[in-house]
Amino acid sequence: MTNAVLDISGVSKRFGDNLANDNISLSLGRGEIVALLGENGAGKTTLMSILFGHYVPDSGKVLIDGQELPPGKPRSAIRAGIGMVHQHFSLAANLTVLENVMAGTESLWRLRSDTDAARQKLEDISTRFGLIVDPDARLGDLSVGEQQRVEILKALYNDARILVLDEPTAVLTNLEAERLFRTLKDMAREGLSLIFISHKLDEVMAAADRIIVLRGGRKVAERPAKETNKAELAELMIGRKVARPVREPSTPGEVALKVTGVSVSIDGVERLKSIDLSLRAGEILGIIGVSGNGQATLAHLLSGTVRRDKGDIVLFGEPVGDLSVEGAVQAGIGRIPEDRNNEGAIGEMAIWENAVLERLPRFSRHGLVDRSAGQAFARKIIDAFDVRGGRPATRTRLLSGGNMQKLILGRNLIDRPRILLAAQPARGLDEGAVAAVHERLLQARRDGTAVLLVSEDLEEVMALADRIQAIVNGRLSPAVAADKVNATKLGLMMAGEWNEEHEISHAL
Amino acid sequence: MNALEFILAGMLAAATPFLLAALGELVVERAGVLNLGVEGLMAFGAVLAFIVVYHGGGHLLSFVAAGLGSAVLSLVFALVALGFRANQVATGLAIGILGQGLSALFGKTYESLTVKGLPKLALPWLSEIPLAGRLFTQDIVVWLSLAATLAIWVMFAYTKVGLVVRATGENPKAAHAIGYSVTAIRFAAVAFGGTMAGFAGAYAAVVYTPLWADGMIAGRGWIAIALVVFGTWLTGRIFLGACLFGAVSLMGLAAQATGLDVPSQVLASLPYLVTIIVLGIISADRRLLKLNGIASLGEPFER
Numbered sequence: 151m152t153n154a155v156l157d158i159s160g161v162s163k164r165f166g167d168n169l170a171n172d173n174i175s176l177s178l179g180r181g182e183i184v185a186l187l188g189e190n191g192a193g194k195t196t197l198m199s200i201l202f203g204h205y206v207p208d209s210g211k212v213l214i215d216g217q218e219l220p221p222g223k224p225r226s227a228i229r230a231g232i233g234m235v236h237q238h239f240s241l242a243a244n245l246t247v248l249e250n251v252m253a254g255t256e257s258l259w260r261l262r263s264d265t266d267a268a269r270q271k272l273e274d275i276s277t278r279f280g281l282i283v284d285p286d287a288r289l290g291d292l293s294v295g296e297q298q299r300v301e302i303l304k305a306l307y308n309d310a311r312i313l314v315l316d317e318p319t320a321v322l323t324n325l326e327a328e329r330l331f332r333t334l335k336d337m338a339r340e341g342l343s344l345i346f347i348s349h350k351l352d353e354v355m356a357a358a359d360r361i362i363v364l365r366g367g368r369k370v371a372e373r374p375a376k377e378t379n380k381a382e383l384a385e386l387m388i389g390r391k392v393a394r395p396v397r398e399p400s401t402p403g404e405v406a407l408k409v410t411g412v413s414v415s416i417d418g419v420e421r422l423k424s425i426d427l428s429l430r431a432g433e434i435l436g437i438i439g440v441s442g443n444g445q446a447t448l449a450h451l452l453s454g455t456v457r458r459d460k461g462d463i464v465l466f467g468e469p470v471g472d473l474s475v476e477g478a479v480q481a482g483i484g485r486i487p488e489d490r491n492n493e494g495a496i497g498e499m500a501i502w503e504n505a506v507l508e509r510l511p512r513f514s515r516h517g518l519v520d521r522s523a524g525q526a527f528a529r530k531i532i533d534a535f536d537v538r539g540g541r542p543a544t545r546t547r548l549l550s551g552g553n554m555q556k557l558i559l560g561r562n563l564i565d566r567p568r569i570l571l572a573a574q575p576a577r578g579l580d581e582g583a584v585a586a587v588h589e590r591l592l593q594a595r596r597d598g599t600a601v602l603l604v605s606e607d608l609e610e611v612m613a614l615a616d617r618i619q620a621i622v623n624g625r626l627s628p629a630v631a632a633d634k635v636n637a638t639k640l641g642l643m644m645a646g647e648w649n650e651e652h653e654i655s656h657a658l
Numbered sequence: 659m660n661a662l663e664f665i666l667a668g669m670l671a672a673a674t675p676f677l678l679a680a681l682g683e684l685v686v687e688r689a690g691v692l693n694l695g696v697e698g699l700m701a702f703g704a705v706l707a708f709i710v711v712y713h714g715g716g717h718l719l720s721f722v723a724a725g726l727g728s729a730v731l732s733l734v735f736a737l738v739a740l741g742f743r744a745n746q747v748a749t750g751l752a753i754g755i756l757g758q759g760l761s762a763l764f765g766k767t768y769e770s771l772t773v774k775g776l777p778k779l780a781l782p783w784l785s786e787i788p789l790a791g792r793l794f795t796q797d798i799v800v801w802l803s804l805a806a807t808l809a810i811w812v813m814f815a816y817t818k819v820g821l822v823v824r825a826t827g828e829n830p831k832a833a834h835a836i837g838y839s840v841t842a843i844r845f846a847a848v849a850f851g852g853t854m855a856g857f858a859g860a861y862a863a864v865v866y867t868p869l870w871a872d873g874m875i876a877g878r879g880w881i882a883i884a885l886v887v888f889g890t891w892l893t894g895r896i897f898l899g900a901c902l903f904g905a906v907s908l909m910g911l912a913a914q915a916t917g918l919d920v921p922s923q924v925l926a927s928l929p930y931l932v933t934i935i936v937l938g939i940i941s942a943d944r945r946l947l948k949l950n951g952i953a954s955l956g957e958p959f960e961r
């Protein structure tokens with residue numbers, strides 16, 4: 151090829167009996183944005199890890215400007231101008247932005263580090279691409295979106311000409327995502343070449359010049375963005391047509407959970423301000439809002455990990471005071487935490503161990519863990535929830551992001567909880583998996599589970615929830631019936647525009 | 659007795675102080691805590707045990723006293739490092755120095771005094787095997803340490819407690835979110851580690867070399883910590899490492915006995931050198947270290 155800066159040709163990679171990449175070829179031109187689209191576990195991260203030298207391919211090669219890159223050498227990849235922004239960031243929380251960016255670039259033999267020059271270079275890059283961050287801020291104090299900006303800056307600082315972003319928007323709020331794509335387009339205009347991984351059809355269509363679809367480790371299609379549409383891509387990605395399910399009418403049962411006037415402060419900051427909500431068996435209550443408005447605290451409150459300052463919590467008709475974690479588990483509250491990697495599963499432990507940890511009494515006798523029962527239980531979850539790429543004894547960390555989510559969901563739903571707390575349950579999932587997760591939530595609703603769905607995805611909440619409340623800055627709006635609102639009204643609610651007096655009081 | 663017989667006979671006893679202390683530290687680290695005070699905890703246990711035996715309290719009571727004493731001292735560490743979330747490395751070092759200081763203070767009037775050790779028990783049948791039979795004539799503490807090794811292996815592989823301790827070390831946030839008290843588990847682990855270090859010190863002072871000399875632990879606590887890392891946090895490997903170390907430390911003595919003309923300091927440092935090299939080679943597989951390393955080791959837990 152003549153003007154390709156990057157050529158990947160015939161790359162294959164096998165993990166055990168799992169062919170993660172099967173003879174994949176792709177090329178990338180100067181100033182081009184290519185999207186790598188594929189289901190969870192399709193092999194996207196693996197392919198990019200090969201490009202970056204983290205994995206050695208079983209066969210095939212990577213060419214930069216026609217020069218073959220030695221396999222398995224991240225240093226050579228960096229020197230050849232490849233920059234990578236990982237799915238999970240690799241920055242040091244205790245260092246400043248500038249230190250993080252400089253780390254690894256300076257020769258160890260130089261005694262004095264040339265901070266002034268580095269600062270100058272960083273500021274030049276910052277302004278050139280509109281990636282504004284304070285070079286002296288401690289990384290740990292930055293928001294996720296800002297940390298990502300630092301990752302990008304670090305790659306650019308190392309003179310990257312090819313930038314790879316692995317699911318860059320999975321951790322971002324919608325606003326941050328839009329901003330990121332604007333930046334990426336600017337960068338392409340400046341002559342950089344970009345590859346980003348995603349399974350969100352909207353952003354792929356909006357941001358990419360060309361779209362490459364992976365399925366089951368194979369490249370199944372390649373389309374210029376102009377010549378395709380979301381429906382076609384969805385079908386290519388999953389291999390069949392998918393449609394997200396929508397809730398059917400039903401009559402909810404008893405009130406399972408009632409929260410009145412509860413306030414919660416964390417480290418002296420009031421995170422929840424006198425909130426009211428009431429959740430009935432067999433219904434889904436959607437809590438919508440931009441991330442960071444108190445959703446996390448609400449989830450923690452109901453899973454028993456934070457204490458309230460005032461207000462009442464009534465569970466199945468009985469006042470409970472503060473919920474404890476054990477109390478929540480015993481009461482049958484299942485939880486799908488928002489922060490999967492930190493709170494949802496223990497990556498270093500086996501799938502089956504993660505599956506039984508929450509219910510050890512059931513899987514142990516005389517202090518001994520019943521391994522075979524635990525493994526059978528894990529296998530049941532794997533089968534029922536279509537967790538791909540792992541057996542009960544596999545280390546959980548080796549699952550792809552989406553499959554880990556299915557595992558957590560399965561662990562919670564398989565026992566038919568009475569209340570399910572689902573925080574951003576579909577975040578980071580591909581279309582097929584989203585549909586599957588939604589179907590599971592609706593199934594739980596049919597089974598009489600009271601579901602509290604915390605989400606920032608309007609479409610998701612409107613399709614699933616019976617009633618919707620908005621959370622803004624720690625306050626909860628009154629509930630509105632889902633069939634009486636539209637996107638505009640919800641948008642206003644998310645912006646904090648609700649009028650308490652004039653609200654149609656909803657039937658309880 | 660030739661050199662090989664000598665080493666076979668003494669290896670397990672020489673390994674026991676390392677083994678007991680390392681097993682304790684293994685549990686502590688698996689729970690995500692780094693306690694570098696092992697040396698001092700051992701020294702403190704050693705002096706308590708020696709005093710008890712010297713005044714006729716008997717060996718059983720001496721081990722109880724050493725275990726309790728070192729456990730209490732390790733709880734001071736826990737209080738500062740876990741309760742107040744102080745830096746674990748600094749706190750561990752400080753507690754270690756405190757333990758060594760207390761040991762020197764209490765042991766002052768006992769310097770160079772001796773007590774009686776423990777009789778050796780020969781296992782029937784096994785101890786009659788030529789050569790290898792030497793391995794099977796040991797004191798009761800050695801047999802109990804082997805049992806403890808097995809018990810800890812079983813604990814991590816098969817029990818509820820083991821699973822919960824590992825979960826706490828690997829991901830305290832997740833453990834907390836599913837209802838385990840990270841702090842309580844870590845306190846318990848530290849107390850267990852302290853008790854084991856106390857036993858290790860007691861064994862050194864009233865069984866292995868039943869003579870009091872200040873500084874008699876002589877770096878064995880540090881070796882125990884190194885064993886945990888070199889053993890890549892696996893019980894079996896730690897046991898093998900302790901045996902290896904026991905054997906090599908006897909080689910020096912064996913060599914001296916044969917009258918080799920080498921300065922004794924060189925002989926004395928040889929075992930450390932050899933062991934570090936061998937263990938270094940064993941654990942050269944970085945993947946193993948990374949795979950078994952404890953994710954939250956040494957980090958304070960904040961909700």
Ligand SMILES: Nc1ncnc2c1ncn2[C@@H]1O[C@H](COP(=O)(O)OP(=O)(O)OP(=O)(O)O)[C@@H](O)[C@H]1O
Pocket residue numbers: 165166168170188189190191192193194195196197538539540548549550551552553
């Ligand atoms: N180091 C590894 N050892 C064994 N299997 C692995 C390893 N890394 C990835 N896999 C497996 O290879 C397959 C592809 O994984 P990969 O991480 O590339 O998927 P992905 O397309 O990035 O998915 P996601 O969108 O969920 O992140 C999965 O089945 C995964 O379980």
Ligand SMILES: [Mg+2]
Pocket residue numbers: 194195196237316550551
């Ligand atoms: Mg991935």
